[in-house]
Amino acid sequence: MQHTRRLFLKGTMAAGTLAIAAGANLLTPGKVLAAWPEKAFTAEKMDTALSELVGGTELIESDKITLKTPDIAENGAVVSVTVRTELPDAESISIYVPVNTSPLTASYELTDKFDGEISGRIKMAETSDVIAVVQAGGKLYSAKREVKVTLGGCGG
Template sequence: MDTTRRIILKATMAAGTLAVAAGANLLTPSTVLAAWPAKAFKAKKMDEAMNAISGKAKPAPSGDITVKAPDIAENGAVVSVEVKTTLPKVESISIYVPANAFPLSASYILSNQMETAITGRIKMAKTADVVAVVKSNGKLYTAKKGVKVTLGGCGG
């Protein structure tokens, strides 16, 4: 009788320690940001990043997306990029630079209140395309724009 009680106590204590450990783990920054797709941002290849963020479906080229970026960027550290689309029901807009060390630059999740245009500034390591992937009505569409970079902006 007494031994059973001991065992149960031990078991609960062990479980308690585990719970505390799990709790502590949750406090580290990387897990607090559960929504942040670390895998996609740490991917070194365009395909991997794209798979991680929007699944394996291949985006279809679309003329309804405009990627506005300078033809020549003198400073690759600051390249202003605007992605605009007339596609309906836009859920997200992701911006990739395939030639960068980490191809995924930014991903925007839009509510239905949003106008479907986003402007931001990104870094570019070298002359490359800026690729926008738009998720509209559950499907993926893409467009790109070449930018000539005179001075790379990713360091290394």
């Protein structure tokens, strides 16, 4: 009985402390939220999103970027994307789907320990190009692939 009572009191004290800290905004990750490029992710045009995120819109097609996507995505809510770059000093990788309501689907800031490849899943509203943009050496390089999104995941 004594053990259960102590465990209950510890849990109550911990929960109370967390509630007070949250109420005082001490648990808000301010630095992380401040760095989130909201204008880029809420932009309705790809050029606007690109400009807000990296400050330019001029893309140079590069064979040093490999974009791997399925040719046909049966479910546009989960489309696998892998981007590999051989560009030296890559600073960031962003993935765009121009026909989406918000074209910028993902953005990664890179460090010097970056191994050259990112992978994830994106959402696509309909058949479109998927465009990978790599910022390296102050320039923007790109690669694109068309992904066909089937209706309702039934191939129709």
